[in-house]
Amino acid sequence: MESISPFVFGLTVFILAVFVGYYVVWKVTPALHSPLMSVTNAISSVIIVGAVLAAGTAQDLLTQLFGFGAVVMASVNIFGGFVVTRRMLGMFNKKK
Amino acid sequence: MSANLSALAYLISSVCFILALQGLSSAKTSQRGLTLGIIGMILAVGTTLASPIVSSYGWIITGIIVGGIIGSFIAQKIQLTALPQLIAAFHSLVGLAAVCVAGAALLEPASFNLGQIGSIFRGSLVEMGLGVAIGAVTFTGSLVAFAKLQGLVSGNPLIFKGQHPLNAILLIGLVILIGLFAMTESHSLFWGITFISLLLGFLLILPIGGADMPVVISMLNSYSGWAAAGIGFTLANSLLIVTGALVGASGAILSYIMCKGMNRSIINIILGGFGGEQAAASQGRAEQRPYKVGSAEDAAFIMKNAKSVIIVPGYGMAVAQAQHALREMGDILTKEGVQVRYAIHPVAGRMPGHMNVLLAEAKVPYESVLELDEINRDFGQTDVAFVIGANDVTNPSAKTDPKSPIYGMPVLDVEKAKTVLFVKRSMSPGYAGVDNELFYQDNTLMLFGDAKKMCEEIIKALEE
Numbered sequence: 001m002e003s004i005s006p007f008v009f010g011l012t013v014f015i016l017a018v019f020v021g022y023y024v025v026w027k028v029t030p031a032l033h034s035p036l037m038s039v040t041n042a043i044s045s046v047i048i049v050g051a052v053l054a055a056g057t058a059q060d061l062l063t064q065l066f067g068f069g070a071v072v073m074a075s076v077n078i079f080g081g082f083v084v085t086r087r088m089l090g091m092f093n094k095k096k
Numbered sequence: 097m098s099a100n101l102s103a104l105a106y107l108i109s110s111v112c113f114i115l116a117l118q119g120l121s122s123a124k125t126s127q128r129g130l131t132l133g134i135i136g137m138i139l140a141v142g143t144t145l146a147s148p149i150v151s152s153y154g155w156i157i158t159g160i161i162v163g164g165i166i167g168s169f170i171a172q173k174i175q176l177t178a179l180p181q182l183i184a185a186f187h188s189l190v191g192l193a194a195v196c197v198a199g200a201a202l203l204e205p206a207s208f209n210l211g212q213i214g215s216i217f218r219g220s221l222v223e224m225g226l227g228v229a230i231g232a233v234t235f236t237g238s239l240v241a242f243a244k245l246q247g248l249v250s251g252n253p254l255i256f257k258g259q260h261p262l263n264a265i266l267l268i269g270l271v272i273l274i275g276l277f278a279m280t281e282s283h284s285l286f287w288g289i290t291f292i293s294l295l296l297g298f299l300l301i302l303p304i305g306g307a308d309m310p311v312v313i314s315m316l317n318s319y320s321g322w323a324a325a326g327i328g329f330t331l332a333n334s335l336l337i338v339t340g341a342l343v344g345a346s347g348a349i350l351s352y353i354m355c356k357g358m359n360r361s362i363i364n365i366i367l368g369g370f371g372g373e374q375a376a377a378s379q380g381r382a383e384q385r386p387y388k389v390g391s392a393e394d395a396a397f398i399m400k401n402a403k404s405v406i407i408v409p410g411y412g413m414a415v416a417q418a419q420h421a422l423r424e425m426g427d428i429l430t431k432e433g434v435q436v437r438y439a440i441h442p443v444a445g446r447m448p449g450h451m452n453v454l455l456a457e458a459k460v461p462y463e464s465v466l467e468l469d470e471i472n473r474d475f476g477q478t479d480v481a482f483v484i485g486a487n488d489v490t491n492p493s494a495k496t497d498p499k500s501p502i503y504g505m506p507v508l509d510v511e512k513a514k515t516v517l518f519v520k521r522s523m524s525p526g527y528a529g530v531d532n533e534l535f536y537q538d539n540t541l542m543l544f545g546d547a548k549k550m551c552e553e554i555i556k557a558l559e560e
Binding site for chain 1 (some may be wrong): 145170321336403440
């Protein structure tokens with residue numbers, strides 16, 4: 001049997017994930033839409049995975065610099081996104 | 097770490113991210129969701145670091161430390177009123193990071209298992225081209241959004257002749273270039289794609305007016321997700337694809353909710369120009385109609401003797417940083433036995449959920465903050481509606497005047513309250529540039545002044 005191309009496999013995963021995202025996000029309460037944005041912002045920086053590969057495996061300096069730049073930017077986002085989300089959620093939970 | 101093992105670790109991270117979003121379905125579970133999100137991220141980065149092909153750690157560790165310090169510092173220091181700008185700036189970084197990763201993949205495909213230089217798999221080249229294009233559009237688009245929100249450039253829509261045909265030509269050019277790039281693997285074509293996409297990002301967001309910012313931010317949120325998914329396809333990494341799809345879907349849903357909150361179609365917003373000419377047109381007929389002006393003492397007296405008060409906050413409250421004074425005013429009224437509630441319109445503020453965060457910051461009880469459809473019916477049985485920094489979202493002409501630019505937009509039925517107290521700087525129209533019928537009603541009392549000062553004066557009057 002011929003093997004499935006990585007693209008088709010990726011597309012399968014992608015479409016299913018869009019559906020999961022659709023149903024999960026509709027359940028998010030409107031009061032928490034701002035934290036939703038900051039947390040999705042943080043997790044979309046999982047792109048750091050690609051950045052780490054570039055920075056950690058490349059031979060060429062230019063590629064390393066691209067990788068390094070991407071690692072820095074993604075880290076700003078990951079830390080920044082999670083910290084600001086934590087701040088916001090802390091406020092929602094404080095009273096009571 | 098073997099390929100299968102890391103794929104499984106990535107799968108666990110994907111599940112963590114899904115649960116992180118699911119946690120946001122209520123304030124109670126949200127903290128746990130956030131923790132899961134952080135665990136997912138640590139697992140993802142750790143797994144990648146442990147992969148055998150990663151040979152040097154110097155750049156990576158330095159990058160994470162530098163980025164981590166900058167990110168944490170900014171996120172700690174930022175005032176929550178500036179949240180929309182912060183999010184826009186963060187989106188731009190995701191976009192630029194995607195461009196960098198795609199560039200790195202082009203220069204050294206072997207690091208990513210994409211074949212050798214000069215013979216990268218054709219499919220990977222298409223994905224690379226798409227990834228870099230979406231990333232670049234996200235980058236410059238978010239920069240423009242940031243500049244508009246921060247007030248660095250005017251929030252007015254910037255429109256010039258031939259804008260839409262130009263964008264269309266750029267878009268078609270982009271598709272052709274990606275096709276050519278996939279066939280030739282030419283580096284100059286790659287940078288050409290990057291350049292055109294950067295330009296397109298600018299041009300797409302420039303014509304969109306300030307009032308549409310909640311949609312723009314959500315849209316860019318969505319783009320940053322698609323960019324991550326695009327890179328995921330390039331690297332054949334399921335985690336990136338799943339996360340990108342989640343974020344993309346989330347941003348798309350938020351955009352949809354915001355569009356519905358304004359009764360506009362997404363196409364209409366992308367084409368832009370709202371809040372420009374209409375503003376000039378409707379200003380002409382507005383003046384010279386009688387309206388009543390009240391003082392802080394009047395407002396204090398009316399609210400003290402009311403049974404129930406609904407507070408309607410808007411962006412003006414955020415600008416004036418009035419949320420703390422407002423909460424204090426609410427507390428005093430509650431002590432006097434008045435029922436105090438807050439009504440939040442979906443597009444109040446400059447990003448989804450903006451008002452909720454600001455009120456939570458001021459420690460307004462979560463239960464007394466209600467959404468449009470939860471509270472709209474109650475205005476009829478309410479003694480006082482206290483509108484502070486909101487305008488268009490209370491305009492009754494959205495229900496009655498088919499000629500109004502905001503006709504059909506869901507609004508808060510503020511006019512049904514026995515008395516409407518409207519805090520405003522002056523008689524100028526709102527962001528959409530539409531005059532508000534509410535000002536001229538018999539039961540409306542205008543309170544002119546800065547939102548924060550007005551609240552403080554009312555507090556003083558209440559305490560006397």
